[in-house]
Amino acid sequence: MTGDTGETAAAEDRPGPEGGDGGGRGAVVRARRIVVKVGSSSLTTAAGGLDADRVDALVDVLARHADAAGREVVLVSSGAIAAGLAPLGLAGRPRDLARQQAAASVGQGLLVARYTASFARYGRRVGQVLLTSDDTSRRAHYRNAYRTLDQLLSMGAVPVVNENDTVATDEIRFGDNDRLAALVAHLVRADLLVLLSDVDGLYDGNPATPGTSKIAEVRDPAELAGIDIGSAGSAGVGTGGMVTKVEAARIAAGAGVPVVLTSAVHAADALAGRSTGTYFHPTGRRAAGRLLWLAHASAPVGALTLDDGAVRAVVERRTSLLPAGVAGVEGDFAAGDPVELRDTRGRAVARGLVNFDAKELPRLLGRSTHELARELGPAYEREVVHRDDLVLLQQ
Structure with missing residues (x-):
């Protein structure tokens, strides 16, 4: 493996744990370095505050899989703005950037504190990493971001990554954490990206409409032509939706990283390589260094x-x-x-x-x-x- 990070070991050559159902997901069970992204709707209550039980349930899965299989986990977590709504007396996600940043400032501390306490039950430390696209499209910044994440992983910590909403401007925003997760997976040379939300996979139409079916595998983006992927989610606390998840999966798969898209309640099955959600096969080779960021994260x-x-x-x-x-x-x-x-x-x-x-x-x-x-x-x-x-x- 080559590029700006100076790494030498190819992710595809890393040995992995045995197991799985063999249904074309061998890369999942072999994966050693994994990026997991979770959306706001999977972490918060209807009122907008953090749901401690949901956070603990996710951490239970991540910590146990990391401990059992010797895996390294990077967590890209939404929820900072959503967590800050109730403490600031906001009824819903504000539209203006200034109040979004204020909510993120309050919520980010609450979010990381919750993760810190939850991972501590397993003796795991947490390290917060906040990024803007400007941090990773420039060569020196890209290298520093990689070194920080790699060092945290080598010391047994779990990096919790989020967009730096408190300072990001419209010009240097990723726009959604699904795309950020795909780019982080490339940055850390991950073997797998798992996208978790409140939907258990990609469907060939609106999942609420009778007769629609879940798509088990995607081998080529062209297979999705003509499928109504929809728009942003309806929970009101996040910015993403199925369309952003499919785009993130396309970016990651195009850079050689397999992707599993499923719901947070099926996280354990996803990490075990079982047939859950939608599996996106890698469609390309790993790009050199930060060029993927320049293509997909810079404005x-x-x-x-x-x-x-x-x-x-x-x-x-x-x-x-x-x-x-x-x-x-x-x-x-x-x-x-x-x-x-x-x-x-x-x-x-x-x-x-x-x-x-x-x-x-x-x-x-x-x-x-x-x-x-x-x-x-x-x-x-x-x-x-x-x-x-x-x-x-x-x-």
Whole structure:
């Protein structure tokens, strides 16, 4: 295994525990490092406060499986905003970002305190890790996030990961913890992602409608074409729904991580490899380092229009983007921000971290790096977007 983290052992080669029903879920029972995501509706009461019994039931499953099989568990947990509603006297999830952040500030402490007490029953420590997309699309931040999580796991702690709702802005939000979980699974080189909610799998229609059936396995995203996946959940305390879970499963499976999607009450069966929920087979190979984050977690704050030659160089030859190939600049961005790379028809072909401020670029367009170095100094003899900070978008 290679990439920004410098790891060497391939997750696919790790030995795993025996067992399971053999129904195509061998990767589940072999998994050693697992990311489990649980939604707000599986942890809270109807009034919005934390349900201690539900939290304890989940921890019972996670701790016992970790102890019995020598597994490492990373928990991506929603519930911070929901947990903060009742203490702040809020009747429901607020729409404005400021009050969401206030609720998250109160609720995050309550959530982690509950997990800390619950895991302590098994002698397990808990470490809180709060992330924004900005923490993980930049190279140094990505490495630091990986090292923190890996160190917690090596010391026997359970990382509890959540989006840093108290400081995240609209521009640096993941948007939902399902997608965050898929990206964390990639970040820590997990062998398995388990998505837990209040629905026991993916159905070919509304589960409440007679005649609909649960989909046991998904081998290719194309199999879901024409299926009504629905929209956000109706519980009122979370932001996700089946559509976000399927998208998260697609991201993780596309990066080589198998996924089980089921309800929280079936968590034990899911981790044991039994036929519960919906199993998403891996459809791709693990991407290098943080490029998956750049593709799925970053929000472009500007755009660069490339001439035809630059598009071919970036897309077909996978080269860096040089000033000579840039035909236009849009947006107000700073060096290090994510920007969209477009062809002359306005179609997005790639995304990358730019090396110049927006106000610097106009005088550089169409000129060679050697010419710029002679005129402006050696600091300008560099790429607009380096190929290591660039990811192609699916066409």
